[in-house]
Amino acid sequence: MKPDDGRRRVVLEHVHPEVDGGRFPIKRVEGESVRVEVDLFADGHDRVDGVLLVRHASGRPWREEPLEPLGNDRFAASFVVDRLGRWEYTVEGWVDAFGTWRHGLEKKVEAGLDVAVDLEIGAELVRGAAGRARGAAADELGRRARDVGAASAPAAGRAAAALDPELARLMRGHADRGHATRRERPLEVVVEPRLAGCSAWYEMFPRSAGPGTKHGTFADAARWLPYVVEMGFDVVYLPPVHPVGRTRRKGRDNAVEAAPGDPGSPWAIGALEGGHTSVHPELGTLEDFERFVGAAREAGLAVALDVAFQCSPDHPYVREHPEWFRFRPDGTVQFAENPPKKYEDIFPFDFDSEAWSELWDELRSVFDFWIARGVRVFRVDNPHTKPFGFWEWAIRSLHDEHPDVVFLAEAFTRPKIMYRLAKLGFSQSYTYFTWRNTAHELRAYLEELTGTDVREFFRPNFWPNTPDILPEVLQNGGRPAFVARAVLAGTLSSNWGIYGPAFELLEREPRARGSEEYLDSEKYEIKDWNRDRADSLREILSRLNRIRRENPALHSNRSLRFLDVDNEQLLAYVKHTESLDNVVLTVVNLDPFHVHSGWVEVPLEPLGIDPEHPYQAHDLITGARYLWNGSRNYVELHPTAMPAHVFRLRRRIRSEQDFDTYM
Numbered sequence: 001m002k003p004d005d006g007r008r009r010v011v012l013e014h015v016h017p018e019v020d021g022g023r024f025p026i027k028r029v030e031g032e033s034v035r036v037e038v039d040l041f042a043d044g045h046d047r048v049d050g051v052l053l054v055r056h057a058s059g060r061p062w063r064e065e066p067l068e069p070l071g072n073d074r075f076a077a078s079f080v081v082d083r084l085g086r087w088e089y090t091v092e093g094w095v096d097a098f099g100t101w102r103h104g105l106e107k108k109v110e111a112g113l114d115v116a117v118d119l120e121i122g123a124e125l126v127r128g129a130a131g132r133a134r135g136a137a138a139d140e141l142g143r144r145a146r147d148v149g150a151a152s153a154p155a156a157g158r159a160a161a162a163l164d165p166e167l168a169r170l171m172r173g174h175a176d177r178g179h180a181t182r183r184e185r186p187l188e189v190v191v192e193p194r195l196a197g198c199s200a201w202y203e204m205f206p207r208s209a210g211p212g213t214k215h216g217t218f219a220d221a222a223r224w225l226p227y228v229v230e231m232g233f234d235v236v237y238l239p240p241v242h243p244v245g246r247t248r249r250k251g252r253d254n255a256v257e258a259a260p261g262d263p264g265s266p267w268a269i270g271a272l273e274g275g276h277t278s279v280h281p282e283l284g285t286l287e288d289f290e291r292f293v294g295a296a297r298e299a300g301l302a303v304a305l306d307v308a309f310q311c312s313p314d315h316p317y318v319r320e321h322p323e324w325f326r327f328r329p330d331g332t333v334q335f336a337e338n339p340p341k342k343y344e345d346i347f348p349f350d351f352d353s354e355a356w357s358e359l360w361d362e363l364r365s366v367f368d369f370w371i372a373r374g375v376r377v378f379r380v381d382n383p384h385t386k387p388f389g390f391w392e393w394a395i396r397s398l399h400d401e402h403p404d405v406v407f408l409a410e411a412f413t414r415p416k417i418m419y420r421l422a423k424l425g426f427s428q429s430y431t432y433f434t435w436r437n438t439a440h441e442l443r444a445y446l447e448e449l450t451g452t453d454v455r456e457f458f459r460p461n462f463w464p465n466t467p468d469i470l471p472e473v474l475q476n477g478g479r480p481a482f483v484a485r486a487v488l489a490g491t492l493s494s495n496w497g498i499y500g501p502a503f504e505l506l507e508r509e510p511r512a513r514g515s516e517e518y519l520d521s522e523k524y525e526i527k528d529w530n531r532d533r534a535d536s537l538r539e540i541l542s543r544l545n546r547i548r549r550e551n552p553a554l555h556s557n558r559s560l561r562f563l564d565v566d567n568e569q570l571l572a573y574v575k576h577t578e579s580l581d582n583v584v585l586t587v588v589n590l591d592p593f594h595v596h597s598g599w600v601e602v603p604l605e606p607l608g609i610d611p612e613h614p615y616q617a618h619d620l621i622t623g624a625r626y627l628w629n630g631s632r633n634y635v636e637l638h639p640t641a642m643p644a645h646v647f648r649l650r651r652r653i654r655s656e657q658d659f660d661t662y663m
Contacts, residue, residue: 007179010048010093013039017456018187024423025086025188026456029197032556033080034189040093041073047100049175050093052077057086057188066172067091084403087189094180098125098171102163109159116155122162123149129174141170190399195234195302195377196406196427197459198555200490200545201497202233203467206241206283206292207263208527215263215526218284218292225299227531231504231538232545236296237304237379237497239467241279241289243271245312248335248344252525253511256344265523267308267381268345270315276307277369286373293374304408305370308381309363310336311347317362318347324359326350351387364394367405371398377406383421384411395425408461422458428495433462433488434471439571439590443562446492446573450557460557462489462496465503467523469516475508477592480639482506483540484588487621487644490544491586492573494556501529504537540621547620547646552577553584567598570635574649580608583649585617589637597636602649604631609651616650 015038017026028034042048050067067075081087101122108115123145130141147153147161161167209224210216221238228236244264251258258264266280273281279289296303311317317324318333325347326334336343349359367378383391398405409426411418422429431449436442449460464485465474473481482503489496498504502518511517520527531538548554553575563572569591576583589596604611617626617633621642637643 005179008181009042009046009095009179010050010181011039011041012050012091012093012181012183015091015183015187017453019423019453019457022185022187024457025190027190027192027196027427027459028081029192029194030084031080031082031194032197033078034089035076035078036089036091037070037074037076038067038091038093039073040067040075040091042095045100047096047103048093049096049099049172050075050091052079052089052091053182053186054079054087054089056083057088067093081189081191084191084193085399087191088186089189090183090186092177092180092182094175094177097176098122098129099168101125102168105159105162109163114155115159116151119148119155119158119162120151126167126171128176129171132176133170133174137170137174141174144170190425191403192406192427193404198494198548199235199302199428199461199497200233200548201235201237201304201461201463201495202228202231203237203239203497203499204228204501205266205522205527206238207266207280208522208529210526213526213528215282217282218279218288222292222295225296225301229299229301231541232549234300235302235304235377235497237377238306240266240269240306240308241283242266242269242276243273243278243280244268245271245314245345247313249312250345250524253519253521254517254524262524263526265345266306267310267523268312269308269310270312270317272314275311275315275317276309276366290373297374302377302406303375304377304379304406305375306381307366307370307378309349309366309386310381311349312345313347315347321355321359321362323353323355324349326353348385351390360390360393363390364397367394367398371402371405376402376404377408379408379410380426381410383409383426384413384417388420388424391421391426392424399425419454419458428459428461430466431460431462431493433460433493434464434466434469437473437590439568442488442492442571446560447562450560455558459495460493462493464489464498466499467502467518467521470508470510470518471516473592475510478508479506479535479537480589480592480643482537484590484592484639484643486537486541486544487586487646488571488588490548491554491575491584491646492557492560494554498541501531501536504541505529505531505533506535506537543621544646551582551584551620551648553582561603563603564601565598565635567596569594569596570598570600570637572600572635574602574607576607583607583609584620585645585647585649587635587637587645587647589639589643592639592643595636595638597634599632599634602628602631602633607649609649613652615652617645617647618650620646620648
């Protein structure tokens, strides 16, 4: 088939970044840059040029950034996303007639050939650009066209005018793009708040915030906020705060039958008092919840609310909308199962119901309800058990209205499903970090998350523990394991979180050998936490979060690089800012029982460090300072003292007073 315009000769290929050929947007946070690369070429020997076109999807006009050559027909340009919401970008290329002509003129001038005719051709090209330009640029190009085309002037002067770099700049800005090739479909960037890219989460059960084992209230939980702030967290995450069902309520340690007074699992949502848009009456009222959100905001904390789309048998939905549930042949509603586990206190929704559309609308309205009450962060329970189409529609429509909302996917499932949820719009995701323990496992996993195109859409959030997961390394490794896992989570990933106070108070007793369930799990009972215990990790967590806050290198995962070290029990890695003004090198002893030492290879020149001079390694955890020389340096870590170094590398500079200092 003959093309519409056979004069469109430029080819655009391998645009990067893009996700699935542009089916899904890439992700950035407000203020970050996007570097776009593209293969740009044409047939023959003509030179090509192009631009990156960028606009906010709200209707801003396209703005252009010139594409610069990288070599081998590869070009690149960057832009900064300074506004939340969706952005569009695309690339356009054309045959650069003036650049091609100019290159030929240079060769002829160098060879001493007659260029009179060539200068006439060039003058015509410049006159064409003058006709496309406006104002002062048009006048300037017109003057230069006359200089190049002045037949009575000496050829050498005309050639010098034609080869003036300023003329090349003007011509590039007013190129003939009548036969340009543009990528047919623009690519998208979803720009989210900075919290989506860098955050520290603290999970707490508000019902355990009261005195002793008395059911806590939102007011009690508000009195915990200074404690959370003191440790440097910026998100306080609450499990479901709704009424808890009574039918088939679980007892302590997940007992099938509850004893009198057992509070049940907060994830068994719904009772006579209400469902997903109600709060547990013992926690308080909706107004009390809004006051809690306001108090958190004043303290500098975002409130994350757990959204679990499932119901207890007592939920009003079961009575009012039986069409949203699946019934078994005996007439009972199908409860949730994950064999061998059974969740008799939970009914899943039937998304294959004939009433699926009404169900989608209702579930989306749950987010609207809590957004109206000040919540901007949601941790979504088991999103992989709900249709992909629902999440794509719901998150897209919510982001269109509220681009500042952040969604965390609690999807411990297969990698492709986790990645699909991220592509569909989830801002962050739980990960396999919880079960990655060796240096090889951690390195391979992080290189996949941060060193491949996965990083364009998937933001990991590292959790050493959750109310559901007490990993073996914490059960057996004692305090050194807790500290090491916190440092790993908080420095490998720009987003991390803990389930507290279980984490800082070193809770590590499983319900049974081989189980990852906590003994006396807070999911099924109210806990009386002594937050002032002498062995608490409170101070270490405060220090870790302060290090994260004060070092921009840790605010992103894009620069993560693992370092060679001659001991497989040591994991060493570095992160840095683009300008290299902040370089953080972390070394962690992965063995909680033994002292380990080794030699770490530091890539000096890529980090902006002069290999001919010493540099300072300032341990931000202990405050110790070491003077290192060269790329190979010794470290030794005692797990019972401190199983990790978090060094800020400081380059030597010469001050005005002519003495060495470090930055």
